Amino acid sequence: MKANSKKQDASQMLDGNRAAALGAKLCRVQVVAAYPITPQTPVTEALSEIVERGELQAQYVTVESEHSAMAVCSSASLVGARTFTATSSHGLAYMHEMLHWVAGTRLPVVLACVNRAIGAPWNVLNDLQDSMSQRDTGWIQMYARNNQEILDQIIQAYRIAEKAYLPVMVCYDGYTLSHTDMPVDVPSQDAVDGFLPPYKAHTILDPTNPKNYNLVTLANPRLNAEGVLCHGYMEIRYLLQEALEKSKEAIASVGREFGDLFGRSYASLLWEDMMEGAEIAIVATGGLAMEAIVAAEMLRRDGIRAGVIGLRVFRPFPRADVLRALQGCRLAVVFDRSISYGNEGTACSETKAALYGTGTNMRVHGFIVGLGGRDVKARELAGAVKRTLSLTDRGALNSESPEWVCEI
Amino acid sequence: MSRVNAVNLTDKEYLLPGNRLCPGCAVSLAYRHILKALEGQAVVTVPASCLTVLHGMYPVTSVTVPCVNTPFASTAASAAGLSAGLKALGRTDLTVVAIAGDGGTHDIGIQALSGAAERQDDFVYICYDNEGYMNTGNQRSGSSPLGTISGTTPVLGKQQHQKDVVAIMEAHRLPYVATASASYPLDLYDKVRKARSMKGLRFIHVYTPCPPGWGFPFMDTIGIGEMAVQTGWNVLYEVEEGAFRLSPASQSVAEKGGLRPVRELVALQGRFANLTEDKIQALQDWVTGRWQRYLARTGS
Numbered sequence: 260m261k262a263n264s265k266k267q268d269a270s271q272m273l274d275g276n277r278a279a280a281l282g283a284k285l286c287r288v289q290v291v292a293a294y295p296i297t298p299q300t301p302v303t304e305a306l307s308e309i310v311e312r313g314e315l316q317a318q319y320v321t322v323e324s325e326h327s328a329m330a331v332c333s334s335a336s337l338v339g340a341r342t343f344t345a346t347s348s349h350g351l352a353y354m355h356e357m358l359h360w361v362a363g364t365r366l367p368v369v370l371a372c373v374n375r376a377i378g379a380p381w382n383v384l385n386d387l388q389d390s391m392s393q394r395d396t397g398w399i400q401m402y403a404r405n406n407q408e409i410l411d412q413i414i415q416a417y418r419i420a421e422k423a424y425l426p427v428m429v430c431y432d433g434y435t436l437s438h439t440d441m442p443v444d445v446p447s448q449d450a451v452d453g454f455l456p457p458y459k460a461h462t463i464l465d466p467t468n469p470k471n472y473n474l475v476t477l478a479n480p481r482l483n484a485e486g487v488l489c490h491g492y493m494e495i496r497y498l499l500q501e502a503l504e505k506s507k508e509a510i511a512s513v514g515r516e517f518g519d520l521f522g523r524s525y526a527s528l529l530w531e532d533m534m535e536g537a538e539i540a541i542v543a544t545g546g547l548a549m550e551a552i553v554a555a556e557m558l559r560r561d562g563i564r565a566g567v568i569g570l571r572v573f574r575p576f577p578r579a580d581v582l583r584a585l586q587g588c589r590l591a592v593v594f595d596r597s598i599s600y601g602n603e604g605t606a607c608s609e610t611k612a613a614l615y616g617t618g619t620n621m622r623v624h625g626f627i628v629g630l631g632g633r634d635v636k637a638r639e640l641a642g643a644v645k646r647t648l649s650l651t652d653r654g655a656l657n658s659e660s661p662e663w664v665c666e667i
Numbered sequence: 668m669s670r671v672n673a674v675n676l677t678d679k680e681y682l683l684p685g686n687r688l689c690p691g692c693a694v695s696l697a698y699r700h701i702l703k704a705l706e707g708q709a710v711v712t713v714p715a716s717c718l719t720v721l722h723g724m725y726p727v728t729s730v731t732v733p734c735v736n737t738p739f740a741s742t743a744a745s746a747a748g749l750s751a752g753l754k755a756l757g758r759t760d761l762t763v764v765a766i767a768g769d770g771g772t773h774d775i776g777i778q779a780l781s782g783a784a785e786r787q788d789d790f791v792y793i794c795y796d797n798e799g800y801m802n803t804g805n806q807r808s809g810s811s812p813l814g815t816i817s818g819t820t821p822v823l824g825k826q827q828h829q830k831d832v833v834a835i836m837e838a839h840r841l842p843y844v845a846t847a848s849a850s851y852p853l854d855l856y857d858k859v860r861k862a863r864s865m866k867g868l869r870f871i872h873v874y875t876p877c878p879p880g881w882g883f884p885f886m887d888t889i890g891i892g893e894m895a896v897q898t899g900w901n902v903l904y905e906v907e908e909g910a911f912r913l914s915p916a917s918q919s920v921a922e923k924g925g926l927r928p929v930r931e932l933v934a935l936q937g938r939f940a941n942l943t944e945d946k947i948q949a950l951q952d953w954v955t956g957r958w959q960r961y962l963a964r965t966g967s
Contacts, residue, residue: 289755292748318751323782327744330779334712334735334745338752356738464733464753464761466707473736476725483726 273443275436278406279345279371279429280305282413284315285451286369289340289458292320292331294350297383298433299373302345325350329357329368336366337472339460341417344368347433348375348389355393358426362397362499364473367420367427367458369413370398374545375433376631384632385433387544391573391597391605393428397499399506400574402545403431404530406441411523414451418513421458423506425499432546434632446521454520503575510572528577530569531584533559537566540585541644542593544570544606547628547635551594554640565644570606578613585614590622590651592644595661596629603661622651625661639664668864671856681707686721686729691885693849693875693892694718694795700852701766701793701873704859707732709762710753712745714738714776716768717802718795733761740775742767743783746790754789762863763790769810770800773832784839787867791859794832794870795849797877805880813953814946815938817880824941828953836870837906843869844906849876850892851916854903858914861905874901882937891935899926899958911964921962929954 273281280302283291291310293303310319318335322328325346332342346354351372361368372390376382390400399419403409409431416427431437463470479491490498511526518524532552534540539558541551548569558565568584568591570577585591595604602608607625614621624647629635643664650656681702688695694717702709710733713719719736723729737745746765753761767776772794780792799817800806806819809830816824837844843865847855855873862869876892878885895901896916903914913921920926929951933939942950 290748290751292751316755318755320747320751320788321786322744322747323778323785326740327747327779327782330737330741330744331748331751333741334737334748335752335755336748337735338749338756338758340752340755342748342752357741360738464710464735464749466709466732466761469707469731469733471722471725471728471730471734471736474722474725474728475719481724481726487726489726 269445270442271445272440273406274301274438274440275406275409275431276301276373276438277305278410278443279413279431280309281445282410283343284309285446285448286341286343286414286417286455287315288317288343290318290320290332290335290342291344292322292328292335292342293344294322294325294328294346296325296347296350298375298437299345299347299350299371301437302371302373325353326357329354329361332368333357333361333364333366336361336368337364337462338464339458339462341458342368345371345373347373348377351389351393352377355396358393358396358398361426365424365499365502367417367424369416369420370426370428371413372428372430373433373437374430382631383433385435386596386630386632387430387605388597388630390428390430394574394605397425397503398574399423399425399427399503399510399572401427401429401572402570403429403436404546404549404569406436406443407523409436410443410445411517411521411525414455415513415517415525417455419506419509422509422513423502424461425502425506430545435546450520454517507575507577525571527580528572529580529584530567530571532567532569534566534568534584536587537564538587538589539563539565539644539648540568540588540591541565541640542568542570542591542606542610544573544596547594547596550635550637551640553637554644557637557641558644563645563648576609576613581610581613582617585621588621590624590648592647593623593625594628594640595625598627598661607661622656622658624656624658626664627661628664633665668857668861671853673853676853676856677703679703681731683729683731687723688717688721689879689885691878691888692717693877693888694721694797696852697795697849697855697873697875698766700856701859702730702732704856705732705762705764705863708760709764710735710749711764711766712737712742712749714742714767714771715802716771717797718766718768720802739771741779742771742776743780743792746792747783747786747788750789764793765790766793766795768802769794769796769798769832770808773809773830781839784836784841784868784870789866789868791862791869791871793873795873795875797875797880798829799877799880801877801880813950814942816941817938824946833870833872840909841870842867842908845870846872846874846901846903848874848892848896848901848903850889850896851903854914854916858905880938882940883935887935891932894927894932894935896920897927898929898932899954900929900932902958902961904961913961913965921965926955926958
């Protein structure tokens with residue numbers, strides 16, 4: 260963080276949920292629809308209080324489920340309102356159908372996902388299985404490592420969403436961030452207003468110019484009543500993919516502009532620490548990247564040139580950035596708090612895919628850690644890296660399936 | 668509010684000629700009059716249903732009002748979102764209207780509908796009831812009657828009575844609950860117009876006979892709907908701020924001294940071909956019992 264952050268910033272002690280709610284308030288969201296679930300609940304309570312006290316002119320719809328929360332956000336966004344919701348775990352899974360729908364409709368809904376393990380069995384603590392299971396829905400996914408990044412990325416999320424016409428999920432760790440107080444620089448309303456203009460909808464609800472959104476659409480292009488060939492389902496879906504790819508530039512430029520205004524730059528889709536001259540990269544998503552920095556420092560003290568690549572943006576996946584960051588490394592050790600069951604850790608697959616076809620001899624090895632809030636200690640990460648390194652040097656590393664850091 | 672008649676009903680059409688519904692479908696007729704009553708000043712939200720089929724295939728639609736399609740379970744939540752969004756933007760010119768079938772209302776959509784009703788969200792919810800999942804080719808729904816043969820009750824027929832969704836909605840203490848029938852389109856028109864003038868969640872149930880699903884010739888739709896009223900299978904009424912009132916067609920049945928036997932109605936429909944005498948009696952008892960309760964509410 261730069262020392263010259265704008266003087267209108269006021270530092271407050273905030274937990275992650277409060278930071279998320281305050282972020283939404285500063286963005287002047289107009290419709291909020293949310294349903295309580297641990298550990299997201301305080302976001303719904305904080306926003307309710309903000310709206311009931313009249314500190315924010317918004318419609319707060321106290322829905323009866325997360326599916327309805329996202330349906331309310333979807334239709335309210337289509338009307339032209341800036342919308343916000345937050346959820347966790349089972350709530351996000353329950354929204355799954357609507358997540359697809361919102362992305363397919365290209366609506367700039369912003370969702371705070373307070374990452375929590377998913378059942379069965381019941382568990383309310385942190386891992387990333389919930390949001391990673393939604394990676395294929397067409398949403399931008401950004402992750403935060405601390406409460407400042409939660410607030411900052413929610414503000415950026417609206418700029419990105421409304422520029423790219425894509426929904427954005429801002430994800431942060433349950434409890435370790437959501438319920439932990441940290442100092443957060445809170446920008447003034449004027450400063451946020453300067454950064455984020457009011458939303459101008461690309462959708463039209465006007466009886467004199469009636470539009471029918473999301474009609475049944477055939478696979479192939481089809482003529483309209485004027486004989487003009489219009490997109491088929493595949494063309495519409497292609498445009499969603501294209502928008503995600505193009506959004507990388509928007510994410511970076513919005514992050515850069517945010518840095519210019521607020522003194523905290525988000526110009527990169529990655530966080531890179533100690534990667535200069537690193538021969539071993541530790542790859543982690545979200546808050547785990549902080550623990551990885553401590554691990555890398557331990558390894559450096561032992562003479563191992565380790566660095567950290569933190570995935571701030573997971574969708575769109577920053578392939579080129581990862582590839583550039585990994586240049587010069589001979590080993591990437593990926594720590595995942597989510598897994599594609601029957602295959603391997605989520606970020607591990609992505610890292611391997613980014614490297615495919617580059618002719619590299621780099622080894623990529625994956626560990627599954629920290630599921631269901633299992634504590635992840637820096638020394639465990641460092642130990643795992645050392646073991647992997649030793650096996651690599653002996654030519655005995657088997658990366659066929661991920662290693663689990665647990666008692667089995 | 669004065670009643671509309673065939674002479675002063677507006678000529679303006681919001682549903683264009685030619686749509687993809689089956690010949691003789693009651694939904695086309697009902698929807699045509701619903702849109703007339705709204706005078707186009709509405710945004711409709713529609714889940715997966717026969718009405719989706721009516722709306723057409725991109726980029727061609729048969730409907731000239733703004734429409735927001737929404738997944739099956741989310742009709743009422745979508746309407747709540749439209750309503751909240753319009754309110755947030757200060758727009759008061761449009762009535763939000765959710766229109767779903769009985770599957771989308773009685774079954775998969777009831778959670779969102781009950782939530783919106785309890786919150787008293789501001790929209791008109793219309794359930795067109797063809798007593799089954801007709802868009803997917805006729806399977807049983809919570810609204811299918813006892814004895815119905817359908818794709819998922821193919822041999823024995825449905826073993827349970829219909830869910831009384833109108834009573835469920837009335838239990839939410841809504842400002843306006845009404846039943847209507849495609850066979851009485853002017854009555855339906857009046858009810859939609861009245862609902863449009865009110866605030867909060869207004870619920871209208873519309874009986875829409877389905878020629879292929881129920882197994883009757885497509886030219887008999889209106890007659891089936893009329894006989895449903897005459898037998899008391901479909902009772903037309905309004906509950907306005909808690910006050911119950913029979914609508915003219917059902918009031919006339921009450922005044923003329925009674926119901927025609929249910930047997931006459933089920934005999935016209937292929938879906939009841941396997942009904943046994945005891946099932947017919949059970950349906951008759953169900954219809955008669957409900958009719959008596961309605962009469963008791965009118966005070967007669």
